[in-house]
Amino acid sequence: MNVVIIDYKGGNVQSVRFALERLGVHATLTSDKELIQKADKVIFPGEGEANSAMRQLKADGLDQVIPTLKQPFMGICLGMQLLCRHSEENDTPMLNIIPLDVKRFQTDLKVPHMGWNNIYNLNNPVMQGLNEKDYVYFVHSYFVPVSEYTIATADYPEPFSAAVQYKNFYAMQFHTEKSSTTGTKILKNFLDL
Template structure:
């Protein structure tokens, strides 16, 4: 099985690579369109700011490659947001794969939402063996509202999409690679798709 981690200077790449290595999987870190297209599984991690990330994706031509992919695809943290239509972060047009807009948290709690929080309303094969209210690790100031593509929710304090699925695109707002045994199980489930 060939696994590719998309390299667009999106940050958090090494912790994803290490998480895969702990599972005995050697992943290729690349921005090469042909290598990405030929992979069995694709992981799209990210940390940082939406408009800078989109600029990097455009410069590498990945904004054209990613929407055409048909193999199992896993977006992590900023990777979930980049798959959407638009972000309130610097009024950024995103990849427009998932037809939903990304919003900024607007409430009395501190932003970013950072730390361990529960998962709720788990649906689908990525959550096999994961229990309702298991903890995962979040770091984000922007979020996807709950929608028809939501396969898990979080709350801060209002519900938001902790995970979504749109066709072959799976994406998590939390850091699977930093979420202990729960995150490891989700990565294993993704690799088994």
């Protein structure tokens, strides 16, 4: 299987590569459009700030390519948010694939929402084999609200989308690659799609 991780200088891409390696899958790290288009599976990690990430994607021409992809695609963390329409983070227009907007947490709780939290209302093949309320690792200050596309929910303190699916785009707010055995199951389910 030909798995590609999109490299757009977006932080911790190695961790995703290593997580796949632990599953016996060698993934290619690239920003090459053709390699991305030809891949069987595409993973889009992300850390950092929305505006600079969008700028980098545009510089590499990836903002034109990603929306046209048809294979199973997984966005992680900022990679989830970038797939949406707009983010409150520096008022940034995003890739506009998933018709949802990214909001900042307005809460008395600490922001970033950092650490292990449980996910529930799991209703998707990529969540297969998980138990309701399993724990995954989050680090984020912005979130995608619950919608008809939500496939896993978490609370901080209000419910938000821990994961969404829209067509072939699967998007995880938490770090699947850093979520111990639970994250590994999700990655494996995605590779098995």
